[in-house]
């Protein structure tokens with residue numbers, strides 16, 4: 496066999512997954528269609544959970560530096576640093592999840608950071624390698640790969656499609672991709688607009704929504720839901736859309752670049768089929784409203800990396816790898832659900848205008864504001880655990896922690912190993928893979944002891960005064976890390 500795992504696609508999700516596999520002792524082969532990395536601006540930030548995950552891998556200083564630039568750019572472009580629901584910029588993320596922060600980092604900068612991280616772990620991306628065929632056998636999967644020097648065959652124990660919304664892996668492996676078709680097409684162009692004085696002020700219009708500023712113009716076009724996705728965006732296409740949305744005839748000069756995307760919302764019917772798995776946009780596509788796609792995909796990678804590594808090393812139960820689908824599919828479905836609600840709130844017309852006014856007023860209520868903030872961040876989500884877990888934090892992603900006022904969780908978690916932070920850690924048989932760390936106290940006073948999975952999920956926790964060695968702790972260790980004992 497040529498590789499234990501082939502990761503197809505070196506976007507942010509493929510890069511992080513490959514790094515997580517490498518940290519867990521499995522060296523993946525990473526194939527990327529592009530000859531060189533792209534600088535295409537897409538996401539301008541990552542949410543709380545992904546930012547915390549990357550901080551636990553030692554990337555916090557880089558995120559913080561980029562975040563400062565990102566904050567300034569956001570304030571300049573939107574007049575506020577609050578995040579939005581359906582482009583109503585009122586959500587106070589700091590109030591929604593006090594002490595927990597995302598990071599405003601542009602996608603090209605994030606990908607550079609992840610590439611360096613992966614290189615530091617000794618894995619190089621094979622650029623100019625396009626997967627065109629995939630066949631699954633009982634013991635391995637065989638990939639056909641086009642390169643500049645001809646076609647290659649590669650065999651692998653597992654293949655993970657991180658190859659984006661148009662995923663070839665998803666199609667070749669026969670996954671279904673059901674969902675809802677677009678309600679709108681968004682076009683965004685960097686260009687000079689001749690005749691800008693003919694345009695109405697930016698905002699909602701009978702045909703959709705229009706944004707324009709010096710050197711940029713964008714439309715949310717509800718009259719066109721079937722653009723030719725294979726054709727590159729042109730100045731003429733944007734001009735036609737401006738005419739539909741705003742009823743104004745302008746022309747675009749000095750057209751530098753642009754983006755076209757829709758709000759179709761689709762999700763793979765499963766995230767695993769035998770030896771083939773999907774993560775990131777390959778598993779789910781939706782509108783970028785609320786800035787959730789990257790967060791969702793990066794957390795797929797965090798969830799899958801250590802489980803797949805355990806499957807490769809052998810002996811991990813099939814249930815461990817299947818828990819990837821069981822845990823992540825509902826999270827993806829919830830994101831699709833809220834992006835559909837946002838699309839509905841962006842539709843033109845007086846009825847939606849009225850609804851938006853009401854939603855906007857509701858967002859002034861702190862409870863509503865907090866609810867929407869947590870909906871977008873995903874911080875409130877708990878994975879159901881297959882054993883009794885009494886502590887309310889069990890199944891959730893662990894917040895940032897400091898141990899005995901001195902050591903941060905970020906420093907301990909950099910190895911990617913599971914951690915048992917426990918006053919009697921040395922007495923507990925955790926096997927060889929779980930790092931048992933004796934502690935006095937944790938900075939979160941709801942926690943007296945905690946078992947953390949490599950993806951930062953609290954597998955078991957005890958509150959002050961609880962039994963510190965209940966049967967559930969043993970069950971949690973056996974469920975997630977049985978192989979190491």
Ligand SMILES: Cc1cc2nc3c(=O)[nH]c(=O)nc-3n(C[C@H](O)[C@H](O)[C@H](O)COP(=O)(O)OP(=O)(O)OC[C@H]3O[C@@H](n4cnc5c(N)ncnc54)[C@H](O)[C@@H]3O)c2cc1C
Pocket residue numbers: 503504505506507508509526527528529536537538539540541542602624625626627657658659660662663664754756774775776777783785786787788789790791792
């Ligand atoms: C305009 C826009 C704004 C966005 N804003 C946000 C935001 O603010 N916040 C947010 O969280 N998300 C946002 N998103 C979504 C975010 O960009 C995506 O969710 C993210 O890029 C998904 O990462 P990925 O690694 O799954 O896929 P991709 O980034 O699409 O990477 C897939 C990779 O696979 C490669 N590939 C494809 N086919 C093959 C093949 N056959 N063989 C080998 N390689 C292949 C591709 O070349 C690519 O490098 C936005 C998206 C857009 C378009």
